[in-house]
Amino acid sequence: MAQYTTEAIVLRVKNWGEADKMLQFFSRDRGRIPAVAFGCRRPKSPLAGGMQLFNHLDVTLQQGDRLATVRQCSLRDRFRKLDEDLTAMAYGSFVAELAVELAPEGQPQPELFDRLLAIFSAFARHNARLIALAAGYQLLELAGLQLNYAQCTHCGKKLAGDAWFDAAEGGAFCPDCHTAAGIPYLVGQREFICRLAALDWAAPPQFSVKKAALLAAENLLLTYLRNLFGHDLKSLRFIRMTSSL
Ligand SMILES: [Zn+2]
Structure with missing residues (x-):
């Protein structure tokens, strides 16, 4: 053969x-x-x-x-950092596991390949948790599975203030269109997610983010992934283990 x-x-x-x-x-x-x-x-x-x-x-x-x-x-x-630093290794494992889940067998995706190299390189210079989070949003987009973060899913209006989010229905909803199932989606959270999704790995910005927006962005991503795959990614246990050390 x-x-x-x-x-x-x-x-x-x-x-x-x-x-x-x-x-x-x-x-x-x-x-x-x-x-x-x-x-x-x-x-x-x-x-x-x-x-x-x-x-x-x-x-x-x-x-x-x-x-x-x-x-x-x-x-x-x-990627030496991923070998030597347990936290980087845990968050790197999350990125790798997500890529395996999202990439169909035998289908070339050179853009995803190059993005993964850039992401794994970035662990040497930046906060592992932020890298994994940005990678999560970007890999979903490359797989064509991204949600609406900046626009209302129903009327298409660009969101300005606080809004609502319903992953099962496709993403954000403006206050006029929101359904009972949505959860609050605050301005700070939206801005942060949009920056993550657009992050340029060749020139990543210095992030300052409020803890609440970080947690909300993480929660939103992980809830969506759980619904998408029907289970939690295994690497999340590894991440929890390293963060409790
Ligand atoms: Zn709307």
Whole structure:
């Protein structure tokens, strides 16, 4: 069967069998690829260093029926902060897990690939919690699953003051259109979410944000993701663990 080499990021790693790993790669030109790396947990395996979460590498894969098999790899880059800092690692895991959930197998999304590289690089310089939050909003947008944050979902009017939010109905509602199911959506929260969604990773601004707006933006994102996937992302437990240390 066909063998090919592709530029990829490791977005999920799970030990398998005696010395193997199951992985999810996200490739620049082939999208998400589930794969297995046989023997890579043996210290002498040439794959040992490469098959680690967040690694950016060139990987040679043998195509299979359901899974690709890793033949070779050469490391391009390692996001050191994500290896060394437990908080960054936890929030980075959230970004990686979300990307795996949102990226359909075998569908190239070079824009998502480049965005993920920019996001993982940003952990070296910026607050991990803010990065993960901005990444969450941006990955949803790239997947075409974003909600209305700045406009009323019903009448399309640009929101000016406090408004309402109903994720199940598509996002924000102006005071004239809001339904009984909506929750309050305050000006500060809206401005913050819009800044996160538009954040330019090449020149991220210095954020000053009120704790209430941060918590509200987090809550809104996590509630939406829970409804979307029918479960919480596993990495949230890891985040909670590190924040209680
Ligand atoms: Zn309206």
